[in-house]
Amino acid sequence: MEVVAEKKEAENKNSNASSVVDPSSTPTVDKEAEACERQTRDLKAGLHPLKHKFVFWYTRRTPGVRTQTSYEDNIKKIVDFSTVEGFWVCYCHLARPSSLPSPTDLHLFKAGIRPLWEDSANCNGGKWIIRFKKAVSGRFWEDLVLALVGDQLDYGDDICGAVLSIRPIEDILSVWNRNASDHQAVMALRVAIKRHSKLPNSYVMEYKPHDASLRDNSSYRNTWLRG
Template structure:
């Protein structure tokens, strides 16, 4: 698979550097759906009139930060902070250009990019039956791959895009982790198509390993960052 010269240089350089919450089902009526569709159509009409370019989906950036060694009594979900939302190409670039680069953020920090209406929580109704593709990166190259993933997600370039909920960059001490969340872990075709699409758009070298993990498995994993948070 062809890799851009810039990304190949980054990879080569890196190699040289040696809830206690239960699931909540919210009933949405036909009237609610019609109102949401009407609001979306009105918003798109306003954006087009203003000369803006609407995205297929409205997105929200979130972040989570915990100071290492400091015990907290705050629930994990209460520490997920909304940064900004956007629904147009222009709005995205205004937001993105003002966000701190991932290389400047402390460990551990999580950056989340999710479709509007979906919180970056395993228990969210859009996520609870799904899972995530996980890729681990050396810190010197993770920022570039994260940016490529964000652009593919916002531009609706990944296959089975309607099945995608969002993406996360987990900044850790020795490595960074990218994950792409989808709605249905049991839809094997959609899960594998998403894997291939991620590989293609990120131009991942063959040496990179991708792991799929259903969210119900994450809930049982005592070693996960979030479960460690809950244990204090």
């Protein structure tokens, strides 16, 4: 799916759309029947359905301020989409990473998968991790988002989603997959990320299973909590 080719048309259509400012106002429960009805309506309207439905989420906490709420409670749903046009309407209204405060996490996950290790789709998986200078992280994040939405990465069905962790010194991009023990799929995902992102060889990519993150407390969740 060539997601980029539809951007200009979608931008023209979204001139009357409101900005995404209240994540809590979006629905949180998606029923299979509703998804089928939506796809039927999209096809009749001449829209271009994506292979997967996606959801944008974010987390944000004020540095140095302790809270009684859990990490899961602080993950807020922004918006979901299931067509190329719907993606661009959403994406064009989202704040760019360079304008967001630190620490903030942006999440893009397939619908039905929460951006948590404990989710059944993630619990046996892991993530590829790349660290970026803040000046360039937004560009690599956008390239990755387009590749995920357009189903352009190898072993795409094994991918759960991606996270951009905005931090004071550098930003951290991670791509989550379902099965950390499938070495072939894990390495193929690495190659696909490097290819689609045109990642220079100087950048180091590290793969880490989620269970290892739970054991050593070096995860993005704890980075986020520390601020």
